[in-house]
Amino acid sequence: MDALRKYLKGRPEIEHVYLNTKGEWVFSPNDLHPIRKTRDEVMSGYEAPEEGANxxxxxxxxENTSLADQVxxxxIEKEALQSEIDALKAAAQPEQGENGSPAPPAEPTEPDSKKDKKQK
Structure with a gap:
């Protein structure tokens, strides 16, 4: 807190400071900085009332509940996507032959121009 007071002495334009979730004092607000102190509170050593902490x-x-819901x-979305991936992989597997072994791959077809050349 002493370092913060020294910093604020040299920066008269800073009116408020905010405590972030890491326990560091920062100078710009956002939703992650719920505790705010004025310049005068910091300089006088005033501590936030318990109500502010509560x-x-x-x-x-x-916020924690919201994040837990998002997780x-x-x-659920990950499990659905994994099921879809598994279904696609199963569909992409080669079909099984009569004896349980994979069916032989289909013969590649030659373009018509190559067939014509062989016949001539």
Whole structure:
């Protein structure tokens, strides 16, 4: 906190600081920085009231729930895609012959121009 105070002394244009999820003070807000302090609060050593901390915790819980829902949705999507991949792989497998061995590959066909040359 002392380093932050020293930094703010040299930067009078900074009015607010925000605590990010890593416990670092940053100077631009976003949804990941739920705790905010004013310049005066930092300089006076004022600590955020417990209510602010509780709000931040609740905000992080909501975000965590949302992320857990997203992870579950992605896992379901992954399983569906894997099933589709498995079905496509099974369809691409060579057909089995009568004795259970793979059917022989089809003879490649020659272009008509090559057949004509052989006949002449």
């Amino acid at each position: 709000e931040a915790i609740e905000s992080l819980r909501v 579950l949705s992605l896992q």
